Amino acid sequence: MTTIYDIARQAGVSATTVSKVLNGYPDVSVKTREKVQQITAALGYQPSAAARGLVTRRSMSIGVFFQDRSSFGFRHPFLHDIIASFQDIVGESGYDLLFFSNVHSANTPHGFEARARHRDVDGLFLLGVPRTDPGLSSLSRSRIPIVSVDLDLIGSRASYLASDNIGGARNAVHFLYENGHRDIGFVGDRYGTKPGHDRTLGYHQALQELSLPYRAEWIQEGDFTEASGYAAMMKILALRERPTAIFFVSDMMAIGAMRAIREAGLTPGEDISLIGFDDVHLAQYVTPALTTIRQNKDEMGRLAAIELLELMRNPNKPPSVITVETELVVRDSVKNLLNVDQHRSGKVAGIS
Amino acid sequence: MTTIYDIARQAGVSATTVSKVLNGYPDVSVKTREKVQQITAALGYQPSAAARGLVTRRSMSIGVFFQDRSSFGFRHPFLHDIIASFQDIVGESGYDLLFFSNVHSANTPHGFEARARHRDVDGLFLLGVPRTDPGLSSLSRSRIPIVSVDLDLIGSRASYLASDNIGGARNAVHFLYENGHRDIGFVGDRYGTKPGHDRTLGYHQALQELSLPYRAEWIQEGDFTEASGYAAMMKILALRERPTAIFFVSDMMAIGAMRAIREAGLTPGEDISLIGFDDVHLAQYVTPALTTIRQNKDEMGRLAAIELLELMRNPNKPPSVITVETELVVRDSVKNLLNVDQHRSGKVAGIS
DNA sequence: CCCAATTTCGAAAACGTTTTCGTCAGCGAT
DNA sequence: ATCGCTGACGAAAACGTTTTCGAAATTGGG
Incomplete structure (x- = not known):
């Protein structure tokens, strides 16, 4: 692996300086800055997320607890759409998504919170988790930012989002x-x-x-x-x-x-x-x-993302309850009992 | 955060010893082992994945490059099913899934391989990535285990899976x-x-x-x-x-x-x-x-998981091409031109 | 020129683990 | 008593960063 030291050596500077240019610190001259950047690029260097995370205590990743087939055994494509939209937004800020496996808390003895801590995720996104899950209690007391959808999780750093x-x-x-x-x-x-x-x-x-x-x-x-x-x-x-x-x-x-x-x-x-x-x-x-x-769905994912980003950015932000509007889509399955000359619209109202 | 040293202090042993019991090393007496375990549980201790990953160079996570809406703008629920099945299997071995954001390689200057290195993922799972993506070339030379679906990626450690x-x-x-x-x-x-x-x-x-x-x-x-x-x-x-x-x-x-x-x-x-x-x-x-x-889909996810697990476990395993059988599902959209007395089956053949 | 202020840089500690290797005690065999 | 083993444990280095703080170099003002 190519490390920060390799770059330092080639550039004739210290590792500290390399770190500084990589993180945009101001106290480095343009000359050395450019030299370091050039060498960094040439070597195809990528910093180790683990090492960085160890000292910064942040991982630039968001943990996702996503119960696809919920307890009653069906899959809801719906949630996938929300996640896709969510990821689009948080992705712009550089976050990747960590999907925890074995989500049912039976298999995760110490519950959601412990697993989140283990991975040092910067925030948590919960979908499809049954509100009866015993692992949830530890979350409400947690100080890690959380956004949950369709699950009225309350906590000092937990916001909750649902349709109206x-x-x-x-x-x-x-x-x-x-x-x-x-x-x-x-x-x-x-x-x-x-x-x-x-x-x-x-x-x-x-x-x-x-x-x-x-x-x-x-x-x-x-x-x-x-x-x-x-x-x-x-x-x-x-x-x-x-x-x-x-x-x-x-x-x-x-x-x-x-x-x-x-x-x-x-x-x-x-x-x-x-x-x-x-x-x-x-x-x-x-x-x-x-x-x-x-x-x-798109709006739900988008708003969830914005809320979580804000919770992560500002430690003093209080949690909110977010409601997103629904929309009536008229198709052909309800008959108009009043008008004889009703017309059946094949169009989807409000689709763009 | 509670660390291995906190436990060591309480147990009256060294951090080394604690680490050993946590990792199941044999050279520790039953007495201290039990004591350490008890304290560990009492403190709700969770090891830091970052610290561990830094020294072991493994993350117990599998990176996923998943292009949901592919270049031609549609979403394929199909791939979600494969992933769900995949995660079920790898989850049993303790792996979580890291979904990279901004998958189109335009936004990931150094390509798939660099991002995988950055996160120290133990393996890679590719779905929906267009075979024309320029970022793929670096992957074929990579020594990180890869399984891709519907994408004939060849490489020394890259297996490829698709339906027949x-x-x-x-x-x-x-x-x-x-x-x-x-x-x-x-x-x-x-x-x-x-x-x-x-x-x-x-x-x-x-x-x-x-x-x-x-x-x-x-x-x-x-x-x-x-x-x-x-x-x-x-x-x-x-x-x-x-x-x-x-x-x-x-x-x-x-x-x-x-x-x-x-x-x-x-x-x-x-x-x-x-x-x-x-x-x-x-x-x-x-x-x-x-x-x-x-x-x-389930079988595809399952086989992909098994293959990737094996690639990760055994550094000498050669890559394979995996083909999974398809199945004819007869419903009502093809007319029998031969028999007049055809019967339309409303049943789905082969659904369990 | 001198002093103070400002830039630019680097040494070192810290983050929380794993792993190697050495030490020490105890023990059985000679 | 001595020797060699074995079992139990710990010291220390290493992983690759970030960050603090002090030192050195440069600059500017008088």
Whole structure:
């Protein structure tokens, strides 16, 4: 390995001086500066991150705890998009991303915090970690900057970011209402995730705001997967009195429900209207194309990155709760009960 | 930070001894060993990866160069699945994954190799890197273990893994043939990626094997995206003599083509048969459900991991070329021209 | 020219480990 | 008693940086 000493020798200066030009210190003459730079380039020298990190206590890397297939066994492409956007931003500031393996805390005896310390990461990004994970408690007391998404982690240096799930859910119900629907069912989240909880809240709020009746038999629960949406729909289809529209807390469940509806000999979007949440890639390709509440993934990643950068830069920055707006995407899966001459728009509203 | 010296002091031994018990050296008595272990646990001590890495020259991390939106601007969920599977395996051996930011080598002046050296990664995993990237040349000469997927990187320590793209493409064409199709079009890859190239090769081979005519006007090119599939299909639809079936080198292009076919007033899977490649998640939800050649993502990740682990463990291991088998997934998008009483299977062949 | 101020440079300590090698004690065999 | 082993331990060097602080060299003002 070529070290700082090799350069020093060739340049006829001390290692200290080399270090200084590499780090942009001002107290070195232009002449030696240029000489050192030239030799550095010629040798293709790269500083050792380990050695540097040892003394600076920083690694220029951000630790990521990312539970892809969460406890209920599905993969959420959604989170990948957030991460990609996140990395774009922090990458501009020179940070690389360290993805911890074996994320379930069972395998990481000392929990998230210890592993972060071990690697000397400068910050932490949490996605898809179940809020019940016991390893989280050590994090809330940690002094390492953290941003988590969809996980209401509170701590002195931990900010938390999520879509406006309550507002989004309310918009979904209001949209159905505006299209003449009064009997509105709901398929929620069995696991009590934070987003699931908030969307349920939004549903209930909207019901109240619109003076719509709460019908327990129209409420089902699922686990965000296509299969669970199918199962939930089956139960609703078995009812003698059915809702005219249903709000699903995830697109995949709505898509599963479409299958159930079709199997019952009915037409989704015609006999029963559906609206989802997320706007997964699939939503626009399914028939009928799914009307949904889009989560702005790029914006989520971007804001998470900006927040974490700021937390890392400024040790006195207090944590925040960041909410990013959702957006109604109208496609073809909810029927307008008021207007006969409704037109089905094949276009995606708001897509640029 | 609690260091090895803190433990040593409390245990009344030297730092050397502590280090030895932490690393399982045999020359320490059971008594002191247990004492040290107990104190270590009590203090929640975690060794500094930087300090350790500085002396051992290993980091217990694997660098990942992963170009998500590749030069032609699409995201491939496919690669995420491979990475997840890869990480599961290497994680068992204690490796974490370091994702480099700013992957396009323009931003990484000294290229992949220098960045890997900088971080002291023990191995490298490459996905989605265009084979034209100038930064690759330094890698082929590198002595750091590398596994790349879909990129025929050769080097003394670099193995390369891909689906059996030739065989898969041949199977696709043969399957169309078995269903009575003789006029078989092709939508290939404009960018000359290695997989695209191999699938084109497979198409040509199959044509020869089956003594089918090569019709230049039935060959189009795209960039793997839905939009480009749509465009390619438009051109083919404009022809006076159309093929009865088309093989697309990616599912997304086939899905785009479906849209074009429908807009032309025809029915995909009925008037024109389609077969794709990849088996993306979407494929089973689109109508008609897309018949395709599945790439075994889990297996790819798993084999890549095993190969890299072995390269890292054994400095003398020669590199290999690893091919993983594809699998025909029959759905509803190719019509059987031979049998009138064909049955459309809604089931996905081979899904567990 | 002299002194003070300013530039420019380098010695040395520090960061937290691992690893080599030597020391020392104890012990069994002669 | 002596010798040689073995088992247990520690001193010290090394890994490649950064950073502090003092020394030396240069400059500028009078």
